[in-house]
Amino acid sequence: MRFSIIPFLLLAIPLAEIATFVAVGSQIGVFPTLALVLITAVTGSILLRVQGFGVVRRIQETMNTGGVPGRDLVHGVMILVAGLLLLTPGFITDTLGFLLFIPALREAGWQFLRKRVVVVGGMPGAANPHHEAYRRDTGPQTIDLSEDDYKDTGNEDSPWRDPDRQ
Template identity: 55%
Template sequence: MRFSIIPFLLLAIPLAEIAAFVVIGGQIGVWATLGMVFLTAIIGSFLLRWQGIGLFNRINAEMRSNRIPGRDLVHGVMILVAGILLLTPGFVTDSLGFLLFVPAVRDLVWRLLKDRIVVQTMSAGFQTRRPDAGGNARPDGVVDLDEDEFKRHTDPSSPWSDERGSLNKPDNGPGRAD
């Protein structure tokens, strides 16, 4: 059976947060501990906004120059996770959140992930025939065929074929016979 780390983290992180609150609260006091948690949430929201806006501008610049902003998109996800971690009360999550705001740490995570990420794009064009396959292909993608290069074959099982007569019958409306 394959071990998943997520259930382990869902148990380990709250336990580590409780232990950190007890230890830090015992050293500096309850009010100072709560003040630190509140302060890290405020700092995290400012960092999220500041780095998020800069990253958004870099993604826009990459898109305008017709490049895929893969690295910047992954950095954006890491900044979002960092913001969530900093808004979550606790010292362990705050430490992880502040680490993700450091660009060198994000670059390290990017280098570890980039070979596992596949970016797929969609093209908006149509596929045209090659000029050597018959027809005259033009630069605008239009293929000009002669009459001997095109034949129409009707499928008798198609509801739109002339053999079944579905297109030749007038539509008299619902429930009306011909």
């Protein structure tokens, strides 16, 4: 019964978000509340783009040197979740999303997960086709045939055969 909390969260989070909308809306008004939701969505998409590209670049650098980018992959997933939370309308999810964009909190999450998750690396250069493990000498890449070496006979019974061609 480990996942029995998920149905509860699927019901509790939207109810809590609605209650928060009502509370904030009654304090600052409807239009400022909607503007605040839009601002957090735009801010979240900008942060997702900036920090996401940085993580992707670090993952590529680590893989090009033959390393396993476990830490950066976890940070990337956390940034993706943070962006999704910020794009979801609601103040509770926005708060959680902004917290996941803080590098120190992501690092604490990585330290927590690192003790519980095993990242297994593949062969060197498995994700990089330009890595030396993929290189092999196959000889010349061009095969030069003379007319004596090759003749196109075609299929005599083909319905698409050109009758004028002999």
